[in-house]
Amino acid sequence: MLYGRNDEQARLTSLIDGAREHRRSGALVLRGEAGIGKSALLEEAAAQVPRVLRVTGIEAESGIAFAGLNQLLWPVRDRLDALPPAQSAALRTALGEASGGQGRFATGFAVLTLLADLAEDGPVLCVADDAHWIDTATAEALLFAARRLAAEGVVMLFAARDGAFTGTGLPELRLGRLARADAERFLAERGLTPLVRERVLREAAGNPLALREFAAAGERPPEPSPLPVADRVLASFKEQIARLPENARLMLLIAAAEGRGHMPSQLAAAAALGVGLADLEEAERAGMVQVTGRSIAFRHPLIRAAAYQGATAARRVTVHRALAESADDLDCRARHRASASLAPDEDVAADLQEAAERARERAGHATAAALYRQAADMTPGREARAARLGAAASLTLQAGRLDEAEDLAVLAEKLGAADLAGLARVHAAVEYERGDPRAAARMLADRAAGPEMLWAAAMYGWASGELPAVLRASRLRPDDPALRGLALLADGDHAAGLPLLADHVTAARDGAGDRLRAAQLALIIGADDAALELAAAEAAHCRRHGLVGELPTVLQVQAQAQIAAGRHADAAATVAEAIALARDTGRPHREGRLGAVLARVAAIEGDERRLHELTASAPPGLADGAFALLDLGLGRYDDALRRLEEIAHGPHRHADVLSAADQVEAAVRTGEVPLAREAYSRFRVWAEAAKQPWAQAVALHCEALLNDSEEPYVEALRLHEKSMRPFERARTELLYGEYLRRARRRSDARVPLRSAASIFERLRATPWLERARAELRATGESGTSVPAAPDLLDRLTPQELQVVRLAAAGTSSREIAAQLFLSPRTVEYHLYKAYPKLGISSRKELSRLTLEPA
Secondary structure (H helix, E strand, O other): OOOOOHHHHHHHHHHHHHHHHHOOOEEEEEEOOOOOOHHHHHHHHHOOOOEEEEEEOOHHHOOOOOHHHHHHHHHHHHHHHHOOHHHHHHHHHHOOOOOOOOOOOHHHHHHHHHHHHHHHHOOEEEEEEOHHHOOHHHHHHHHHHHOOOOOOOEEEEEEEOOOOOOOOOOOEEEOOOOOHHHHHHHHOOOOOOHHHHHHHHHHHOOOHHHHHHHHHOOOOOOOOOOOOHHHHHHHHHHHHHHOOOHHHHHHHHHHHHHOOOEHHHHHHHHHHOOOOHHHHHHHHHOOOEEEOOOEEEEOOHHHHHHHHHOOOHHHHHHHHHHHHHHOOOHHHHHHHHHHHOOOOOHHHHHHHHHHHHHHHHOOOHHHHHHHHHHHHHOOOOHHHHHHHHHHHHHHHHHOOOHHHHHHHHHHHHHOOOOOHHHHHHHHHHHHHHHOOHHHHHHHHHHOOOOHHHHHHHHHHHHHHOOHHHHHHHHHHOOOOHHHHHHHHHHOOOHHHHHHHHHHHHHHHHOOOOOHHHHHHHHHHHOOHHHHHHHHHHHHHHHHHOOOHHHHHHHHHHHHHHHHHOOOHHHHHHHHHHHHHHHHHOOOOOHHHHHHHHHHHHHHHHOOHHHHHHHHOOOOOOOOHHHHHHHHHHOOOHHHHHHHHHHHHOOOOOOOOOHHHHHHHHHHHHOOOHHHHHHHHHHHHHHHHHHOOHHHHHHHHHHHHHHHOOOHHHHHHHHHHOOOOOHHHHHHHHHHHHHHHHHOOOHHHHHHHHHHHHHHHHHOOOHHHHHHHHHHHHHOOOOOOOOOOOOOHHHHOOHHHHHHHHHHHOOOOHHHHHHHHOOOHHHHHHHHHHHHHHHOOOOHHHHHHOOOOOO
């Protein structure tokens, strides 16, 4: 029976009832100090559900990749064959049954699918006790699944101590100490004298484990102490163990040092040291351990800690040596050899390195990093130690731990590491993730070794305005036409540079070359259709192969292309997914850069508050063009021109060419005609070299604006018919309508103005729409314009929009789930929520809707 936990029990029961009655899923972290009752609450919850999967974190296994997942999934291994092949392969690789190069988070997605499949037969409860000791690879997989639960009927509960297992992104329930009345009820049947009971109440301070252990001491309760309650309980356990016979203490130490509860290893080591299972009888009768046919388990982790910490160092070393000799698992052998070593030892370091490589092969990057660091500590040679620290730095970076990765790289450098290029990659990636791509570009360019580093240097340099890095990358690899093209653009030679990039994009569309790189180059040259096609293909590839870590970058490119094409809702959904995946993959720093992708949308909509929110943590200069566009739309032409002049003479002038066209309008409207002509000249040269219809059309409307002539407007609108940029088309129509209205051709003016108003309304471009309507009123258009019918897709959440688009294309729920890293049941849930918003009732009716932007 639990005392004083009614609210907590009600919270857990509510989660389980939701799963049982409504197929609602949920996840919760129970948090509190040692002995506060987390495990007892988990047991209460488990008693309510027929199907329970369990994993208990074991400190000794925290360095073994996917040790926890083996515990959790052992009872349902027979269900792996029913998973899609890629997911089944990911789990079998994680469980050590197969080898393969699955992505780091493919395992988490496979866990999600498996739990959802199991829940088809009824609610599933997944319980992770002592989550702070679960190996990182398992924890990442479980959290990836937990954050994507929605409508499967799965509940995931984690129990962890304060200050550990943090940053999960899950709701938490903190367990406080028992009130005095509940503590008194707990002790009521213990038969304590009033004096002893009062002392127990005072010293236990409401901690249930302390109440139990101090009460069990009978007439020997603990003396008053300033130590924390958990430390006092630990001291109590040490005293109890110290009163046991020597052989019993040795057996407890063997069990504690082995850690996993693996009886064959424990008994083999015990035999080597002259003790055996019979020596545990007194400890078993005292309730310290539970011995079953297959394992020896401590009743509480603090008892294990007391058994280990209470032993002398010499005795611990002896036990670890015996366990190393008896280990039937190479990783366990390496761990015990390391624990038994009192000085650096190359043989031990080599064992740890091999264990690290096994973890790396199973995508356990954090585990592999820790093993490499431990191997470095055991390495006597300076050069070999530096190499192992470098490997640890690279793996730590892949695990998303930026500060730790940088510290390891610095240590490796101080030891004279030979692989300076590899360490530069670590430093550059850390700077990039922290929001300083200029520093990243310089580091890569200075220490480049191979084409990939040079390409990264060039792309970081281009995006951040660190143009010397672009030029250096091209000089170091003169036979790369695309790098040469970027360098020429950085030098302002558009006529020579743009065709080289266009050739690279064309080759990638034909199946040759790196799709992501080509999609990025397509954005640079304004080839919107190519950017959309290549980014979509690369995103599909990443989804198909579980390459979750690569997706945020791909989705960023895809969102930029969607914005250019006027698909703002799709871009918002794409960015939302990218941000969620960046958080999941340990790169939350990218959120500022990803959010800033939508800055142009906020500027078009005239939403100044939203624009500031989106760019609050973006790298400097990344959204300057968006702020200038906002000023232009709101009629703040002087402010717009000031910003655009800064862009024209700043480090981002080469990348933000569209701002030159905005500068033409701002300069004309403020009477700065020379500035307008200079900006027009810059944009026209770029547009002629790019040969993109939308760019040529914008150049023509700039010409028309400067010269106040009609013919360029007419030709511009003809070219807009061939392009994908509705916002630029509407702006041309607005300017043309203004020109016709000034020429007193009011009837003619209404045609482009109505078209512009329609596009602006669909794009929610409020300030631009108001200008178009004002012009229409000036032409004598009578009455209030009828608002366009709201876009059905605007009613959907970003995730609903993604699901609906895929379902409308005929994609099955299971296929949609695989693409979006959701469970099929969650896909169905999103469709169920979307149908009423779209005015339909079934998937069949989706085909009748117009789901593409006009």
